[in-house]
Amino acid sequence: MTSIDMIRAAADRIDGHARHTPLLSSPFLDEIAGRRVLIKPECLQHTGSFKYRGARSAISALGAATRAKGVIAFSSGNHAQGIALAARQMGAPAVIIMPEDAPRLKIANTRAYGAEVVLYDRAREDRDAIGDRLATERGLTLIKPFDEPQVIAGQGTSGLEIARDARAMGVETADVLVCCGGGGLTAGIALALEADAPGLRARPVEPQGYDDVTRSLAADRIERNAQMGGGLCDAILTPQPGDLTFPVMQRLCGPGIVVSDDDALRAMALAWQRLKLVAEPGGAVALAAALFHGQQLQGDTVIAVISGGNVDQPIFDRALATLPQA
Amino acid sequence: MTSIDMIRAAADRIDGHARHTPLLSSPFLDEIAGRRVLIKPECLQHTGSFKYRGARSAISALGAATRAKGVIAFSSGNHAQGIALAARQMGAPAVIIMPEDAPRLKIANTRAYGAEVVLYDRAREDRDAIGDRLATERGLTLIKPFDEPQVIAGQGTSGLEIARDARAMGVETADVLVCCGGGGLTAGIALALEADAPGLRARPVEPQGYDDVTRSLAADRIERNAQMGGGLCDAILTPQPGDLTFPVMQRLCGPGIVVSDDDALRAMALAWQRLKLVAEPGGAVALAAALFHGQQLQGDTVIAVISGGNVDQPIFDRALATLPQA
Numbered sequence: 001m002t003s004i005d006m007i008r009a010a011a012d013r014i015d016g017h018a019r020h021t022p023l024l025s026s027p028f029l030d031e032i033a034g035r036r037v038l039i040k041p042e043c044l045q046h047t048g049s050f051k052y053r054g055a056r057s058a059i060s061a062l063g064a065a066t067r068a069k070g071v072i073a074f075s076s077g078n079h080a081q082g083i084a085l086a087a088r089q090m091g092a093p094a095v096i097i098m099p100e101d102a103p104r105l106k107i108a109n110t111r112a113y114g115a116e117v118v119l120y121d122r123a124r125e126d127r128d129a130i131g132d133r134l135a136t137e138r139g140l141t142l143i144k145p146f147d148e149p150q151v152i153a154g155q156g157t158s159g160l161e162i163a164r165d166a167r168a169m170g171v172e173t174a175d176v177l178v179c180c181g182g183g184g185l186t187a188g189i190a191l192a193l194e195a196d197a198p199g200l201r202a203r204p205v206e207p208q209g210y211d212d213v214t215r216s217l218a219a220d221r222i223e224r225n226a227q228m229g230g231g232l233c234d235a236i237l238t239p240q241p242g243d244l245t246f247p248v249m250q251r252l253c254g255p256g257i258v259v260s261d262d263d264a265l266r267a268m269a270l271a272w273q274r275l276k277l278v279a280e281p282g283g284a285v286a287l288a289a290a291l292f293h294g295q296q297l298q299g300d301t302v303i304a305v306i307s308g309g310n311v312d313q314p315i316f317d318r319a320l321a322t323l324p325q326a
Numbered sequence: 327m328t329s330i331d332m333i334r335a336a337a338d339r340i341d342g343h344a345r346h347t348p349l350l351s352s353p354f355l356d357e358i359a360g361r362r363v364l365i366k367p368e369c370l371q372h373t374g375s376f377k378y379r380g381a382r383s384a385i386s387a388l389g390a391a392t393r394a395k396g397v398i399a400f401s402s403g404n405h406a407q408g409i410a411l412a413a414r415q416m417g418a419p420a421v422i423i424m425p426e427d428a429p430r431l432k433i434a435n436t437r438a439y440g441a442e443v444v445l446y447d448r449a450r451e452d453r454d455a456i457g458d459r460l461a462t463e464r465g466l467t468l469i470k471p472f473d474e475p476q477v478i479a480g481q482g483t484s485g486l487e488i489a490r491d492a493r494a495m496g497v498e499t500a501d502v503l504v505c506c507g508g509g510g511l512t513a514g515i516a517l518a519l520e521a522d523a524p525g526l527r528a529r530p531v532e533p534q535g536y537d538d539v540t541r542s543l544a545a546d547r548i549e550r551n552a553q554m555g556g557g558l559c560d561a562i563l564t565p566q567p568g569d570l571t572f573p574v575m576q577r578l579c580g581p582g583i584v585v586s587d588d589d590a591l592r593a594m595a596l597a598w599q600r601l602k603l604v605a606e607p608g609g610a611v612a613l614a615a616a617l618f619h620g621q622q623l624q625g626d627t628v629i630a631v632i633s634g635g636n637v638d639q640p641i642f643d644r645a646l647a648t649l650p651q652a
Contacts, residue, residue, distance in 0.1 A: 022346075027438070027439070044348075044350065044603075112354065276603060276604040276605075277370075277602060277604065278604065279602075313646055313649060317646070320642070323639060
């Protein structure tokens, strides 16, 4: 499993490649939240989400011969783009298996980052069988999106940055709200904070109806979502917490927080207006919790990760429509 | 006039207050431009534009007794917000004179940052007379928006950051494109680059119809715009180059570049899509020049400053409407 030493080693490997994102703020957001709000904008990371960290960490941890054969991933979203770009930068071929009904823009972006995209028919084909066959034929290494120690280590590098930058701003205690799907980012940040900023506590934030992590933490065992797909926060809809990420979250995280889709849209609009940042719905749930669910928080400062910004225009328009008209 | 020593002293004074903005990039923008594009996102600066740097620099350069009496500024836009926040942070009262028909949101924001807003009737009242009276009565110090040595020094601190960060990325020669109104940011950056990165050359970028600096540089004497107001790029519409800024630009800058309003809107849309940044029209003209006017540039890398992101929603909607629909 991922250790703090693995996170520090990942930070060394991705140094100069992944961006060290800053901690941003706005007095207008502080006023809404009733406390100081610091934002970690991973939407500014390469490929528009934190996923690049884990992808670069995992691919750079492979031996040279293994890496040269290539990597494979299943994703129609941010993990696909992170893997595609990191693989190209390190000279590793990358195959991404995507459903053929994935948004054209995401397919186009993943190809533009240099990956070979293999499309499959969700109704008639078995994704895993296609992946297994390609991996065996070509000797590709599968990079899982979250339940993979070197991916968690890569995501944890953002936690090292939060620990260092929060301390430099005089923040020693705070809840650190993390947009949570399978828990790779949340677990990675929790491990980094445990080592470098024990007064900061990671807390997962999820959308209503997809609150598997929140319920699992409350029940002290892994619980699944009743539904899958169809939600606005597509980037963080996973069936259940990971086998590797859940024990970490259980040991280190505070209670989960659940926000509505409307909360996420309103947070996107405020990120646009007050931070000049583009957030996607799943990337805005932590900010939504900081702004609109303060009664569940402790302390006079809260840190919220905006985990990604890859949003289609119609959904972004819906977000801006939540602003009061001037 | 502003010297490199004044810029370094301003950097010391604003250190820990102004944000050191990063240099961002996207392979998609590189492909459009046909060269490497690095973006300096001053839209992420406090108050959403570079103006905070000059405001903080100028107010912090005042003696304690002068500062305690307060400052005054004329602005309905980014300078107003920069002065308001910097003054509040340093305990200086701030009075901002704004036309009573200024957008309500800008008036509200300026007040929210802690300034006293004095409204006047453009048709019937004399702005300067009101300002003079208040300044005399209360002993306020006028902070001009660009033709003021300590303001130029503050804006120049972004040039010090560009010089340092470009070198760390291996960039020794490049055009540095700067959104240009009165020339405070352009002149400040040019002075910083002269000292710290002589292979980088500042070049002003202006909107069509308001290209006073470009024409002045070409004619080697100050020329005025034929029209004022009404343009999309409101943040950078000034009647003519400043008496202090023009000689600096004349000595150090490459030729100006002129872009259309439509170029600016397209650049805003690409900043949203590829950089996850919110730019205002006047803040996007330099990126527009980098992307769409490459034949006027030299070298395999270009650096473009996004100078601000304070844009109203209807104009932002117009920008996104320029994107091809998926």
